[in-house]
Amino acid sequence: MSLLGTTRTAAYYLPNPVGFKPVSVTHSSYRNHYKPLERPPQAQTEAGGCLRAPGTAPACAGGYMVSDLPPQVQTPHYAKNSHDEWQAYTTEQMKGLDLAADRSARYRAHLSNTIYEKELLARSLQDDSRKSISRRLTDLNRLKAAVNQELLRLLSENAAIKQVYQRLVNVLQDVGEVPLQIAYECLFHREKRLGIDLVYDDVEKNLVKEIEIVKAFKERLRRICDAVETQLHANLAIQCELERDVYDKNLAQNIDDRCFNLRNTSKEIDFYPNVENVDETISDPETWAEYSNRNIVHSRHQRSLSAKVREEAENLMDTAAKEMRKQFSKTNAAFAKRISEIIEARNTLKVHMSKADHEIKQLEESVELLKQAIKEKENPKKVAQTCLEERTRRPNIELCRDDPHYKLVKEVHAIDEAVETLKQRFQEARDTLEVLAFEKAKLQHEIQVKENSLYIDRDKCMVMRKNFPSSVRLIGYI
Template identity: 30%
Template sequence: MSFNQNMTCPDICPTSRTDRPPESKSEDNNNQDGVPTSACSPYKPGCIQPPEPKVYPPNAPPRYLPQPTDTTSGDFLGMGAIDPWAAGHLDWTPQSGITGVRPVVDKYSMTRYSTRDWRLNNESVLKGRSVNKAKLFETNTKKQLTETFEKMDKKINDSNNELDKRIKECEDWKAKVEKTLEAITDEINILDENRARLKGACRILMLPEAISRECLELRTQRYEPDLVRDDAEQELMREVAIVGEIRRVFMNTLAKVEEQMAMNRAAKATIETDWNDKVVCLKLDKENFNWTLDSNLILYHPAVVRWPENACTLEYWKHYCAESIRNCEEVRKKSEDLRGDLMTAIIKGSQDMKIQADRTNAAFGETIAATEGMCEHLEENLKNNLQTIADLETLIANLVATLSNMNDRNKLATSRLQARNYERANVENCRDNAQYALMAEAKYVKEASQEFSNKLREAETVRADLMIYRGILEKEIACKRKSLYIDKDRCSRIRAHMPTPEEFAAG
């Protein structure tokens, strides 16, 4: 009967549609006469209003018959703290053929029907038009069914349109996420290659450091006069210091690269999770879009017409999608900047090494040229010294021969004087001219012999000095040749293996 049909409470009955949009619910909350139902709210003092007189239109039927002011759904009984429906409960469902929720019967009232129902009952008892009522019910029911199915078809079309929009929007975001994912993946690969290149540069850096230290170690083996802190020595020490600074920069950059690599992988994992969620969501939405009333996979699922606990708003979803892409792009941009710093460190470091190596080689060249010039000069001096020694030894031999001849002359003169002084007798032993001549001869020979003896001693002293100087020259030449061997043969040959900037950049 119509009474039972109009007693449905859509806010309580669990079999009613709760997944309809808000405008549909607002329609259901109004009865057929446009009278809004009361909302369920707790009692507040002062909410009771004084009675209002009922106004009936003129020419209205008697009060026991249906009135024009009666609502199609009966009395407006809201579910409130003090309303008749306060203790209402579901005791029967549409599956049993009856619709609606009836107020309970308590000790205060036996009311089960509305005033309109009572008037309708009076009218039906008085008139007894059950057949017309049945036909009217059938007509209204068919009309309601037609309208209901039209609305349901419209709802399905609206849902399909919204699903189609959602699918397109998800596909757009999925394309953006895929682009971002490809970019961060490429960035990770490129950064990994640059990290390997930086590690290779660190390994290559061990070679110039070893060469510089080896050259310093070799130069400590020079002889005493050449153990000087020359330009080559200072450039080698500066080269070692530069290598240490470059290594420090490389290690700091490598630590930053490792940290950035972890950030890149975390960003990639986040964007991959977002991409996977979008793929799953897109697949589900496409399946939902393709489902129809004839699909075999549709089932009745109770208690699904509700928002899940982990559901978010559409605005937050869009914000999350944009924020996820933006965060990933920020990490990628930071990684690109770090890659630029990394390559700058490698290139500039290798160039500094090359410049310093050229400075060191130039200092070595100057030192080697100076040492070679000094060595040639020493060898020339040694050659002259040896020639001088040879000439002096010849002179000494001549002096010895001369002294021997002078001794013979001295013997001759002294023998003559001995004979004339001690063998002539009496007055014959006079100081004649011959005696004076012999005296002068003996005196001159003795003086000349004494002078040349002094010359011989001086020559021996000079020869000894020349021999000492010869030893000094030979020692200096050996020292210079040792230095040339270390600088020109050993150090220069080792320094020929210094890595180039291209080798540093290649890693």
Template identity: 40%
Template sequence: MSGMPALSHLPPAALNKTVAMKTVDTRPFEQSLSLVPPTLSRSYPTESRVLDSIRFPNIFTSATATMKTRYTPADCFTYDRTNIAQRESSQRLGERVSDITFWRSELMQELDRMLAETNRLNDSRRMLEHSLKDTENPLHVTKECLYFRENRQGIDLVRDHPEESLLREVDMIKDCQARMKNLLDRVNLQLTRNRAARQDLEHDTMNKNHALVIDSTQHSLYNHSPAITYYPGIERVDNTVSVPETWAEHTNRNIQQSQTLTHRLGESNDTRNKLLGHRDKVQREMNDLERHIDLLKKAILDKSAPLKVAHTRLEGRTHRPEMELCRDPPQHRMVREVQELSESVESLRIKLSEAESSLHRLAQTRARLDHDIGVKTNSLYIDRDKCLSIRKSFPLSQPHLVDFTLY
């Protein structure tokens, strides 16, 4: 038995032949096949035939498939689009943070103006109440004079000039009292409105602070931030209640409601703010359009080198001798390449021309807006800085009275 090859290393054909020659029960050998160590027998001469049955994988095919799986041009394009999308989102978030900061500053300034105006109104109300009380004594004196004059007798009991003067004085004092009471009611009503407007301003300012913290946090996130994670389906969640136009209008309306005393100034300021907002929007569009124009110019420039290569190749092939001047497949492809590149460049130039025309129109619109803003700013300066200052410094006949005219 020691001179025979191990059964575990015999090929199937040899094993079957051996079993056919010797009618032996192979079940004991089959059971022992799993126990024999996998070693090659020295006595078996055709050892290479065993290796022939082994199929090794194609290393180059596997490597090529691995490279294709690891990196493709589509992956590069997707990577670029991902970076562009993230960069644009970050830019929009930065602009949003700037908008919130601007309107929060406007709200805080309006709150300061509101507090100062409310303090002046309270002072005016106290002075008005004091002045109304001061008219009671002159009215009482005048009425007493009229009562005493009723005790005249005989031919002296007439309606003379002094009595008419006293009656006019009574009417004048009562008319002044009625006006001051009406003005006092208006002051109280305005104070009530101021309190409501102040609550709206404080609430809006608190919301702006909260939104500013959130958007600033989101703006500071980057690809390696520890706080980022997946939120499946978050892109389908839409709990928004406003758009940029209504958002700005809401804040602007809160500010305008707190400026009832200077309604005309508020209208001019509102118009100027709208013009400024429109101008900012036009300026942003111009910036985007300028970037778009730069990209178009770069795209046209990037295609010049391939077009030069195609032209040079075609020109060089014109120098082939005699029958070698064949309109072969390379010639067809290069001609198509020149046509495709020329069409692409022409399309880009048309888009560039349209973009430059749009930019020119936007520049004209911005110039008109700048002119309108200058007109409104001048009107605000005249009404607020000149007229109101003169009205507030108007001299009074009595030191404790003030001008109660509501603007």
């Protein structure tokens, strides 16, 4: 309702308040939208100041002018709601509030149920994930154990074939070269025999046969060594695959173990946006298991081939060692027979050589004594010369050519003469030693034909043949 003639400050003229009405009428929630009407200037003057009659002085109390006229009553000119309207409005507001509260209660109940259901779902999904990880760990451990078991068997086979390969390398490079070198060296040195001793005897025949046997077995050993090396590379390749498979499975196991042990209270958890939308997997459970099983089957096949070629190599090394040692013994027997034929000349040479060696040894000892005697004269000479040097520092008249001076000078000269004599004797001993060496060379020249043959067969060939590999070395053990 509205009345004509009201001012612009009337309640109906004001804009409607924005927002919800207060839900209560308490002082804290109540906002007054009423603004008082403007009063006329005359009313404001009469109400705010003192009224006075014309021609009379104003009467004031408390600083204000007091009028003797009654105040003018201002009658409001804006509309008011009735009590029924107010009651209806309040009832309507209470109904709305009750409906909102009811909706809120139902929403809260539904929200609690939803939260509980989602919590159960999240826990169920989390438990399913953990059970799935647990099953995955079981499968992974089972397959890893199978791969590990095959890897251990392959490592054992690889160690065995590596040992056989190393034995073959030793036979070919170290041991295999030594028998040939010894035989060739013996033939080379026997070509230096002189005169009638240069004959094609049983020793030379057996040396030639020894070379033929060693060459034949060396070629066969080289071929089997190549086969073993090829097989070893194949074994190492599948070993690398198995080791990488085990390594990957260990990493995967560690990761899944950490995932299995993660909880909602773990410190390691964090958000990784969109990680669930990224699929970087490259296999499925079937291809995953097939990969390891294929490696296991391949490893078993290679182990079978490896054991076969390894057995062939060991048998060949045993046969080669027996045949080479057999021919080696025959050649040594021929050498022993040939050496016995010139033993008489060797004995005669030994007597003469012993005498010459004994004399040379005695003379060398004398030479060493002369060296020591010459060296022992150095310190006495140093003492005498030091005394002479120190005595030159005597002051003034004390610098006297006295008896000690003559004695010291005489001592130095005597030592020099003694050293000179010893040096002469030393040179004479050296000359005598050279004469003995020359006489020894002449003696060797006189018996050089027999000595040369004996020296070649016994001191050269037989000494070298002591380096012939043993049966253990011929099968590659060093």
